[in-house]
Amino acid sequence: MRDDAVATFDLPTVLRFSELALTALGAAREEIDALNVYPVPDGDTGTNMFLTLEAARAALLDAVAGTTATSPAPADLRTAMAAFARGALLGARGNSGVIFSSLVGALCKRLGEAGPGDRSAQVFAEGLTLATQASYAAVGRPVEGTILSVARAASEAATVSAADPAHRVGHVIRAAAAAAREALARTPDQLQVLHDAGVVDAGGRGLCVVLDAAETAVTGRRPVSTAPAFGSRSIPVPLPHQVQGEDLTPEGPAYEVMFLLDAPDAAIPALRTALAPLGDSLVVVGGDGLWNVHVHVDDVGAAVEAGIEAGRPHRVRVTHFAEQLERRTTPRAVQRTGRAVVVVAAGAGLGDLFVQAGATVVPGGTGRRPSTGQMLEAITSAGAAEVIVLPNDRDSVAAAEAAARTAREENGVRVAVIATNAQVQGLAALAVHEPGRSFEQDILEMTAAARHARSGAVTVAARQAMTTAGPCEPGDVLGAIEGDFVVIGDDLFTVATEVLERLLGGGGELVTLVGGADGGDLAERCAEHLGATRPTVDVVAYEGGQQRYPLLIGVE
Numbered sequence: 001m002r003d004d005a006v007a008t009f010d011l012p013t014v015l016r017f018s019e020l021a022l023t024a025l026g027a028a029r030e031e032i033d034a035l036n037v038y039p040v041p042d043g044d045t046g047t048n049m050f051l052t053l054e055a056a057r058a059a060l061l062d063a064v065a066g067t068t069a070t071s072p073a074p075a076d077l078r079t080a081m082a083a084f085a086r087g088a089l090l091g092a093r094g095n096s097g098v099i100f101s102s103l104v105g106a107l108c109k110r111l112g113e114a115g116p117g118d119r120s121a122q123v124f125a126e127g128l129t130l131a132t133q134a135s136y137a138a139v140g141r142p143v144e145g146t147i148l149s150v151a152r153a154a155s156e157a158a159t160v161s162a163a164d165p166a167h168r169v170g171h172v173i174r175a176a177a178a179a180a181r182e183a184l185a186r187t188p189d190q191l192q193v194l195h196d197a198g199v200v201d202a203g204g205r206g207l208c209v210v211l212d213a214a215e216t217a218v219t220g221r222r223p224v225s226t227a228p229a230f231g232s233r234s235i236p237v238p239l240p241h242q243v244q245g246e247d248l249t250p251e252g253p254a255y256e257v258m259f260l261l262d263a264p265d266a267a268i269p270a271l272r273t274a275l276a277p278l279g280d281s282l283v284v285v286g287g288d289g290l291w292n293v294h295v296h297v298d299d300v301g302a303a304v305e306a307g308i309e310a311g312r313p314h315r316v317r318v319t320h321f322a323e324q325l326e327r328r329t330t331p332r333a334v335q336r337t338g339r340a341v342v343v344v345a346a347g348a349g350l351g352d353l354f355v356q357a358g359a360t361v362v363p364g365g366t367g368r369r370p371s372t373g374q375m376l377e378a379i380t381s382a383g384a385a386e387v388i389v390l391p392n393d394r395d396s397v398a399a400a401e402a403a404a405r406t407a408r409e410e411n412g413v414r415v416a417v418i419a420t421n422a423q424v425q426g427l428a429a430l431a432v433h434e435p436g437r438s439f440e441q442d443i444l445e446m447t448a449a450a451r452h453a454r455s456g457a458v459t460v461a462a463r464q465a466m467t468t469a470g471p472c473e474p475g476d477v478l479g480a481i482e483g484d485f486v487v488i489g490d491d492l493f494t495v496a497t498e499v500l501e502r503l504l505g506g507g508g509e510l511v512t513l514v515g516g517a518d519g520g521d522l523a524e525r526c527a528e529h530l531g532a533t534r535p536t537v538d539v540v541a542y543e544g545g546q547q548r549y550p551l552l553i554g555v556e
Contacts, residue, residue, distance in 0.1 A: 011064065011077055014111075017217035018057040018084070019395070024213045025050045025206065026398020032209075033405075035202040038146070038193045039095060039281050039296070045202035047402050048094035051372055052101055053210070054399065055091020058371060060084040081112035089292050090260065095281050096203040098258070098294045099135050099147055102285035103207070106134035120169040125162035128155040128176060140272065140282030140295075145191030147203030153183030154211060170219040177211040177223055184208055253279040253296035256319040257303045261291040263311025274306040336413065339435045339442070340384035344370055344392045344400075346423050347545030350514065357430045359390075366548045369395050375403035380411050386439050388446065389417045392426035394483065416443050421483065422455035423544065424512050424554025429453075449556075454506070456481045456499040456553035458492060458522070492519070496526050496551050503555040504534065512554035513541040519550030526551065 025032075025046070032046025063083030085101075085108035092101040110127030114120065132155040136142050157179030161172045187201040188194040194201060212223045263271070268284060268291065275282050279297035286292055293313070297303045300318050307313035341358065345351035346365035354361050362370045362378045375396075379387050387407070391400040397419050404415040416439070420426045429446040437445075461476040467485035472478060479487030479499040486502065489495040500511070511530060515523035523541040530539050544552060 011080055013217055014077070014080065014084070015060070015064075017214055018053075018060055020217050021210045021213035022050070022053050022057050023395065023398065024209045025053055026401070028205070028209050029398065029402060032202050032206050035199045035205055036096075037197045037199060038191060038201065044094060045096040046206060047405060048092075048097040049100050049203070049206040050398065050402055051093045052088055052091050052097035052104075054372055056084045056088035056101075056104060059087025059090070077114075078112035081108040084108050086290075089286055089290065092285070092292050092294075094256075094258075095283060095294055096147065096206065098283045098285055098292050099138060099203065100206070101292060102134045102138040102283075103131040103147075103151060105285065105287070106131040119162075121162045121167050121172045124169050124172050125155070125158040125176075128158045131155065134285070138283050138285040140276050140284075141280065143191065145187040145189075145194060146201050147207050149187060149190060150180050150183045150201070150204035150207050154180040154207070170215070173211065173215045173218055174223070177208065177215050180204070180208045180211050253281075254298050254321060255300050256281075256294070256296050256321065257300055257316070258292070258294045258318075259304070259307055259313040259316040261286075261293050261307050261311050261313050262289060263291060264289060267310040271306055271310040274309065275303060278302055278306070336383055336385040338384045339386040339388070339439065340382035341388045341390065341430060341433055342375070342378045342382060343390045343426055343430065344375075344396050346392070346549075347517065347547065349543040349545035350423055351545075353427065353542055353544075354430065357433075359430060364393060364396060365546055369393070370399060372399045372402045372406070375400050376406050379403055379407045379413060379415060384413070386414045387416075388433070388443060389415065390420045390426040390429055390446075390450075391417065392420045392423045394421045397421075414439065418443065418447050418450055420450045422453075422457075422554070423514060423546070423552055424455050425450040425453045427453075427512060427514075428554060428556055452556055453512075454482065454503050454508070454555045456503050456555070457549050458496045458499060458519075458551040458553075459549050460492075460518075462548075492522055492550055493525055493529075496522060496553075497529055499553060500526060500530065500555075503553060504537065508537060508555040510538045510540070510556045512556075513539065514544035514546070514552035514554075515541065516544060516546045516548070516550040516552070518548075522551050526553075 029046035029050050032049065033044055036045040060080055060083050063080050085105040088101040088104040092098045107127040110123060110130050114123045132151045135148055135151055139148065142148055154176040158172050158176040161167050161175035184200050184204045187204055191201065216222050265287060272282065272284055275295050278299060279295055281294065281296040283294040284291055293307060295303055304313060304316060340360055343354045343359040343361055344364035345354050345361045351361045351363065360378050360382045362374055364370050379389065389400045389404060391397045400417045404417050407413040407415050418429060420429060429450040432445050432449045434442055457480045459478050461472040461474055461478055464473055467478065469485045469488045472488050477489045477492055477495045478485050479495040481499060481502060487495050487498045513523040513526050527539045527541045530537055546552065
């Protein structure tokens with residue numbers, strides 16, 4: 001998708017959007033969870049939207065054979081968009097996630113159908129309108145003051161903006177995002193439970209985050225998004241259990257039922273008719289024989305039977321609201337003992353190092369960001385009462401935090417995430433881990449060690465791009481410090497030594513060198529260089545096996 005008057009939508013922009021949106025939702029997840037008071041104040045709207053988008057992005061990357069935003073490979077856009085929509089549908093969690101997947105599905109379908117002669121501004125506006133219509137159609141009883149109202153305001157603004165032939169797609173997305181934020185601020189006036197709690201709608205806030213990410217992906221600009229406001233006051237962040245929603249009253253439904261359904265499209269009207277009188281919060285989304293069904297009921301069996309009448313329900317998930325709240329508010333005795341560390345490793349060699357240090361390893365690295373489910377499995381399977389998570393990558397922090405929250409609430413595990421942004425920071429943190437001291441003190445020491453480890457890396461450019469060090473061409477060697485490119489050259493060793501000198505210019509007693517899969521003897525050569533030029537500095541070198549980074553560097 002290029003920001004010009006007549007353009008088709010392209011895969012690199014879609015990939016960039018999916019990464020930006022997932023990162024932004026991850027950062028806003030706790031805020032959105034805290035806003036969640038309708039229809040059930042269970043504090044998981046942000047988490048559910050994050051997990052839904054995470055599933056969509058994973059399906060997108062699978063569809064384009066491991067393509068990443070920094071090294072796109074040729075792929076059919078329609079296939080990619082269909083995969084993104086299907087991933088959202090299959091991975092939708094909760095009421096908010098299912099509605100969000102309906103928005104994603106309709107928008108993706110229109111974008112995937114765009115042709116070379118289509119005006120991208122008009123295509124996006126039409127897609128957003130179809131998305132709004134799909135979300136209203138999916139909900140059994142549409143309620144204003146929710147994500148539906150925010151979506152409608154965004155699509156109406158997009159339509160108006162696209163009508164101006166001088167407007168590019170960036171103008172349209174900017175107008176939609178601004179209108180969404182304005183509509184979000186109005187939600188407390190539309191829904192009494194929001195007014196009483198002093199909050200805006202959680203799902204609507206999540207949609208605003210996603211639209212802001214879309215604007216950044218297309219225009220390169222980050223919108224100025226003020227904190228949600230209620231009247232002239234800032235909105236206090238409530239605890240989710242402070243407000244009792246209609247589904248947590250004695251008269252309200254006791255269970256949330258979700259399932260995937262294989263059924264012909266013609267069977268869905270009868271399914272809606274059967275489920276509607278059983279409870280509320282009915283949402284049915286999908287098409288072409290695959291549906292995601294969500295409803296709050298007292299009679300779980302009747303809801304599942306309605307699904308059986310329509311087709312083949314599978315992946316049935318039932319949540320008892322009372323038990324869910326009890327898990328959140330009542331400490332539970334658990335059989336777990338001891339403390340474990342869960343680490344994301346970017347290569348086989350790094351994984352071996354972490355395992356030797358006693359950690360549970362989750363495979364990660366470029367193009368292999370672990371999902372929240374993988375992180376949760378590692379946390380729970382460790383069998384410990386206390387778990388410290390080292391994501392070792394900026395892009396994995398949000399998934400780690402979402403998994404940690406789920407492990408706390410559903411499994412009673414005490415979990416802390418130390419936001420390590422590099423593999424060498426994880427190595428530094430794990431080196432000072434001491435299970436014998438208190439949980440809080442261990443976290444403090446590991447966090448301090450990670451923060452004191454300055455990180456660098458050497459990689460090779462996969463495509464032409466503008467970096468913080470200047471323009472680069474495919475094949476150029478890039479040196480990075482703390483995630484920012486600072487050196488561009490044509491020789492791995494020369495760039496590596498330049499990065500080392502810059503890192504050591506601020507002082508340092510220990511240098512850790514981690515050789516990559518394509519690094520050859522680069523780590524050893526750098527170690528020899530340091531031995532000759534900085535004999536007072538201790539150096540350790542490992543074979544990490546990480547892809548696309550011939551050398552990772554840590555300085556402590």
